[in-house]
Amino acid sequence: MNSSTPLDLVILGSGMAGLAAAQLARANGLKAVVFDKGRRIGGRVSTRRAAGFTFNHGAQFLTARHPDFVNTCDDAVAAGALRPWPVSGRDAFCGAPTMRDLPSFLGDHLEITQGVEITRVENHDGLVAFHDASGLVATARQAVITAPAPQAKRLVADAAPELGAAAATATYAPCWTAMFGFDADALPEHTAPIQEKSGPVGWGVWEAHRPGAVAQDGAALTIQAAPDWSEEHLEQDQAPVAEAILAAWQVASGTALGRPSYMAAHRWRYARVMTTANADAPRISANGRIALAGDWLAGARVEDAWLSGRMAIERLAAAAA
Ligand SMILES: Cc1cc2nc3c(=O)[nH]c(=O)nc-3n(C[C@H](O)[C@H](O)[C@H](O)COP(=O)(O)OP(=O)(O)OC[C@H]3O[C@@H](n4cnc5c(N)ncnc54)[C@H](O)[C@@H]3O)c2cc1C
Structure with a gap:
């Protein structure tokens, strides 16, 4: 142009x-x-x-x-x-x-x-x-x-x-999103997303459990922290944030997961509009x-x-x- x-x-x-x-x-x-x-x-x-x-x-x-x-x-x-x-x-x-x-x-x-x-x-x-x-x-x-x-x-x-x-x-609330990759055998039976109003697990789902999900060799898990927890931990490094979110997910879902082969966290500063x-x-x-x-x-x-x-x-x- x-x-x-x-x-x-x-x-x-x-x-x-x-x-x-x-x-x-x-x-x-x-x-x-x-x-x-x-x-x-x-x-x-x-x-x-x-x-x-x-x-x-x-x-x-x-x-x-x-x-x-x-x-x-x-x-x-x-x-x-x-x-x-x-x-x-x-x-x-x-x-x-x-x-x-x-x-x-x-x-x-x-x-x-x-x-x-x-x-x-x-x-x-x-x-x-x-x-x-x-x-x-x-x-x-x-x-x-x-x-x-x-x-x-x-x-x-x-x-x-x-x-x-x-x-x-x-005004906005921030959001920490954590992403974990596991071997395929970590994938549980089909489950609905887990949703909580506050804390490190605001909303999370195994990607394979979305309708029409993309086929993956392994099992991908995406978890978003609730606004209060994201705000409180906004300036922390990725690694401890991802670790804390994974630990909380295991409690919330009642499943023990091994070490992920991939782990990352993304900080959204302007995630959700509050006002x-x-x-x-x-x-x-x-x-x-x-x-x-x-x-x-x-x-x-x-x-x-x-x-x-x-x-x-x-x-x-x-x-x-
Ligand atoms: C973690 C998370 C979870 C969410 N969950 C939901 C949900 O479940 N349901 C729902 O309905 N909504 C949800 N939302 C909100 C939803 O994503 C937003 O409301 C919507 O996508 C906003 O669209 P937008 O076009 O207004 O802004 P954006 O998608 O932010 O688009 C703005 C664009 O402007 C570009 N830009 C900015 N500055 C510049 C620049 N200087 N030069 C060039 N480009 C620039 C950016 O790159 C960006 O692509 C969620 C958001 C987040 C982050």
Whole structure:
């Protein structure tokens, strides 16, 4: 792409909010490009492959209630990218064979560039200009910023400081996710996820026990600590965190496990939205060029992120009309 040719729209972030925005923009006939700093599509809807194991270490499942999102999930089910997961709720789904398959499905046919970290957003000659560490990346008539609130606040500080008010009011709980790989014979009979409100085991499941799970040679176990425990241990090193979570899992599940052949922990600083942005704060810049999106504007779930992305496009369209 030639960075000097203005696009209709630049979207920062290929999470659920960014993908929803990009899909609606495309349906509206706009030339939109998504930039994301991560290696892979999906943001917090994510899957990690390591040492031959596959772990869904971000969002564990999603729920669909709004008719538009229900339709999208139905399409994803028909394409084999989602499966109903009744054990997690009547309206719950999980990605198939992995959680990342949902964003991959949504991102099909969209123009998305991963591995680009936007460091500066500015208004320039009636356009929004996006820069990374080495210079100008793209310009566009309008933009959607879907980074988590603290990062969004920094990004819009020059181009749309009025949007900082919304970003300043959202708060998050962190989450430690621990991942363990065992020999196949460690896999128990089919079990439902274990869920507890507090402590080192907030939610955990053997990956093979998800519907439509990816086939694995070994047994992969993913456990997410509850918000209180994650907050308390946020600055600890990975190894003791993973050890503590594994010990607690054995107590919670009543099973003794041997040493895992793979063990890791991932620290999500901005995992779950605890306070959504003040409803009265603006979501679109005074000049009508930059809109905010992300779960933190509407709720704390995948569906909220998706709805916020569509809302951003509707706001930008209204401003341009
Ligand atoms: C551990 C965990 C468990 C969860 N469990 C559930 C669950 O069970 N059910 C549920 O519904 N939700 C769950 N969630 C929440 C759900 O994942 C989020 O609500 C949703 O994925 C947020 O989507 P988003 O697009 O708003 O943000 P994100 O997915 O965070 O996307 C933002 C994107 O912006 C990119 N970005 C940020 N800054 C820059 C920059 N400067 N330049 C370029 N790119 C940038 C990031 O790389 C990221 O990809 C969970 C989240 C976590 C972390």
